[in-house]
Amino acid sequence: MSIASTPRTVAELVGRQWNDHRVGLRDRSRALSHHRMAAGAAARAALLVDLIPRGAEPHVGVLLDNTPEFPLWLGAAALSGAAVAGINPTRRGPELARDITHTDCRVLITERTHLPLLDGLDLPGVRVLVTDTEAYGELLADYDGAAPGESRLGPVGPGSRLLLYFTSGSTGAPKAAICSQGRLVAAGHSLATHFAVRDDDVHYICMPLFHGNAVIADWAPALVAGASVALVPRFSASGFLPDVRHFGATYFTYVGRAVQYLLATPERPDDREHSLRLGFGTEAGAVDAARFRERFGVPLVEGYGSSEGGAAIQRTPGTPDGAIGRAAPGDDLAVVDPDTGEERATALLSADGRLLNGAEAIGELVNRGPNPFEGYWRHPEADAARRRGGWYWTGDLFFRDADGYLHFAGRADDRLRVDSENVAAAVIENILARWPVVAAAAVYAVPDPVAGDQVMAALALRPGEDFDAPGFSRFLAAQPDVGTKMAPRFLRVLGDLPVTATNKIHRAGLRRAGFLCGGEVWWRPVGEEGYRPLTPEDVEALRREYAERGREDLLDR
Numbered sequence: 001m002s003i004a005s006t007p008r009t010v011a012e013l014v015g016r017q018w019n020d021h022r023v024g025l026r027d028r029s030r031a032l033s034h035h036r037m038a039a040g041a042a043a044r045a046a047l048l049v050d051l052i053p054r055g056a057e058p059h060v061g062v063l064l065d066n067t068p069e070f071p072l073w074l075g076a077a078a079l080s081g082a083a084v085a086g087i088n089p090t091r092r093g094p095e096l097a098r099d100i101t102h103t104d105c106r107v108l109i110t111e112r113t114h115l116p117l118l119d120g121l122d123l124p125g126v127r128v129l130v131t132d133t134e135a136y137g138e139l140l141a142d143y144d145g146a147a148p149g150e151s152r153l154g155p156v157g158p159g160s161r162l163l164l165y166f167t168s169g170s171t172g173a174p175k176a177a178i179c180s181q182g183r184l185v186a187a188g189h190s191l192a193t194h195f196a197v198r199d200d201d202v203h204y205i206c207m208p209l210f211h212g213n214a215v216i217a218d219w220a221p222a223l224v225a226g227a228s229v230a231l232v233p234r235f236s237a238s239g240f241l242p243d244v245r246h247f248g249a250t251y252f253t254y255v256g257r258a259v260q261y262l263l264a265t266p267e268r269p270d271d272r273e274h275s276l277r278l279g280f281g282t283e284a285g286a287v288d289a290a291r292f293r294e295r296f297g298v299p300l301v302e303g304y305g306s307s308e309g310g311a312a313i314q315r316t317p318g319t320p321d322g323a324i325g326r327a328a329p330g331d332d333l334a335v336v337d338p339d340t341g342e343e344r345a346t347a348l349l350s351a352d353g354r355l356l357n358g359a360e361a362i363g364e365l366v367n368r369g370p371n372p373f374e375g376y377w378r379h380p381e382a383d384a385a386r387r388r389g390g391w392y393w394t395g396d397l398f399f400r401d402a403d404g405y406l407h408f409a410g411r412a413d414d415r416l417r418v419d420s421e422n423v424a425a426a427v428i429e430n431i432l433a434r435w436p437v438v439a440a441a442a443v444y445a446v447p448d449p450v451a452g453d454q455v456m457a458a459l460a461l462r463p464g465e466d467f468d469a470p471g472f473s474r475f476l477a478a479q480p481d482v483g484t485k486m487a488p489r490f491l492r493v494l495g496d497l498p499v500t501a502t503n504k505i506h507r508a509g510l511r512r513a514g515f516l517c518g519g520e521v522w523w524r525p526v527g528e529e530g531y532r533p534l535t536p537e538d539v540e541a542l543r544r545e546y547a548e549r550g551r552e553d554l555l556d557r
Contacts, residue, residue, distance in 0.1 A: 006189045006224050008158045009181040010078035013223045014041050015148035020226070022199075025068055026247055027231045032068060034226070041075025043143040046151040048080050051107050051127055058082040058153045059164065061105035061126075062210065063089060063114050065233040069131045070209045071219060073109055074162075078181060079148050081156045085164040085176065086210030089114055090501040095173070097121040103164045103176050103377055158182025164377050165212045167307050176377040177212070177308045183372050187305070188220030194314070195278060195301075197251070199226035202275075204249035206235045207258070211502045212307045217280060218253045227251075235503060237261040244274045254281035256503035259288050259300065260440040264462065272297040282408075283504070286322040286353075287433040304408060310373035310392035311365060313406055322353050323405035324398075332369035335361075335398050338412060341389065347399040347407065354481035355407070355427060361399040362409045362424045367392040397424050414507065416445040417452040418485040428486050432457060435475045437465040440497050442505045446490060446514045447554035449545045456490040458510055460497050467493045469522060469531040491531060493520040515542075516555060 007013055017024060017034035024034035032040070052058050060077060062084050064070050077084045085103035087096070100108060100123055108128045110118070115130065129136055162181045166174035191197070203222040207214040222229050230247035232239065240262055243249070258281070272295075279300045284292070289300040304313040304324045311333060315325035327333040335344045344363035348356040355361065371392045376382045386393055397409040410426030417423075425443040432441035440460040445453035461467065472491075476482055492515070498506040515521055521534040546552040 011156045014075040040072045042146040042148045044076030045080035046143040046146040049151045056106045057104040059105045061085045061087045061108040063087040063110040066231045081153045083161040178374040187216050188224040192221040192225040197225040201227040201250045203229045204252040213255045248275050258503045259284040264439045306394045308373050310371045311367040323407050335363040335400050338364040347401045365394045365398040421485050444511050454489040457488040458492040473530045490515040491522040
């Protein structure tokens with residue numbers, strides 16, 4: 001199937017599957033042809049047209065694990081001119097109800113395992129369909145024989161709204177970013193072309209489909225290229241390689257800590273015996289990407305494209321290790337001071353690529369040119385914040401080297417203010433990841449007793465390792481790019497880092513717990529060189545210090 005002749009809508013891509021009897025989707029229990037996927041989407045589109053009340057927003061919520069029903073309903077929404085709101089099953093109670101009602105869903109697709117989440121929720125006017133029930137099968141049977149293009153709620157074009165997917169902000173309720181059919185096709189075409197996706201590729205989807213990564217970076221390029229997809233209900237580090245071998249997977253995407261979890265599995269002599277040729281994602285970090293390639297023989301391509309579509313960076317031949325790439329064609333990207341808008345200094349890097357002037361070089365990435373950001377659903381304040389001053393503000397920290405390559409430095413929300421100096425959490429995390437005993441690291445702010453923040457780090461150690469305080473101090477002292485404000489004041493040692501449903505570090509929870517979290521916590525008191533355990537007596541002394549300065553309430557936020 002030719003990538004060059006890509007249609008302009010997802011509806012056309014789904015319709016193109018008609019009469020293609022090659023395998024289009026597999027999970028552990030079944031295989032569906034491309035034709036059956038198109039037929040199934042058409043049947044669901046016809047059902048949806050009958051279910052959506054006249055005058056209502058054509059939105060359907062999907063509260064599912066990664067089952068075949070999820071892509072079937074994505075296809076149904078595209079064919080009918082509806083939009084899918086991906087509902088996060090880790091949300092609970094009023095927050096879950098808010099996600100469903102905020103996106104004006106009149107139909108909710110779920111499965112029996114998630115029904116308890118809906119108990120007691122106030123969901124007025126929402127029709128709930130449970131996919132793994134006899135009643136659901138009987139309902140769909142009335143629409144057997146439907147064909148793509150026969151059932152529509154309205155005109156379908158490139159500008160038709162298709163996705164409402166929630167961004168995982170660190171504060172406030174999640175915002176539902178809008179993605180049209182045209183933007184999803186453009187993203188899928190770009191990735192399929194860049195990675196030379198073929199129709200015999202198998203895209204392994206282990207990241208949750210309610211999140212933009214799996215749909216935009218995994219499902220969409222497969223749809224564009226006519227490749228097949230392999231679904232698993234959710235990510236499993238121990239099940240990753242068995243799944244890849246079972247499905248013959250060639251491509252996968254990742255976000256957050258997924259790569260670290262894979263590296264933490266026991267090494268085996270057959271780790272390189274598989275069909276994978278590429279992994280694409282974010283937040284693996286240069287150190288772990290190199291470890292992954294060495295162990296599994298698979299290159300990881302770190303990409304960047306804001307969930308909202310407002311800025312994109314392309315990795316091109318010659319991109320140095322640790323860099324993401326340069327601005328995509330048509331984007332005018334700059335790294336600026338988030339307060340003044342002035343461009344930051346060019347990054348100075350050591351011979352081995354370590355940042356030497358982070359305080360001057362790190363800033364927020366903005367797009368000063370035209371961009372395809374389509375806004376948030378019913379959130380004009382957030383729209384305005386993204387578009388202030390005529391620029392698109394990504395909310396992400398970067399630095400740019402002398403050759404124009406952009407390097408990710410974390411979320412703007414993860415910026416720390418230490419002794420009146422801005423410090424990026426991701427830069428410190430990359431340094432801590434070099435310590436051989438560390439499996440994963442998270443850096444976050446805890447309040448300083450006087451003003452601003454102190455640096456705290458949570459470390460997950462490799463199996464069989466214990467925290468060696470003198471060894472950690474020696475390691476830090478040997479790193480040439482550890483600035484004077486970067487050394488953690490507090491260290492929390494955990495078996496595993498807490499993560500969200502999309503495998504991103506649950507920083508909000510870590511920040512809330514602070515150094516009063518209990519368990520194994522080490523600290524470096526002011527004026528001391530090394531780390532020692534934080535004792536109950538230390539905690540009481542620290543509480544008194546904060547109370548004397550009127551900041552004790554910050555410890556219990």
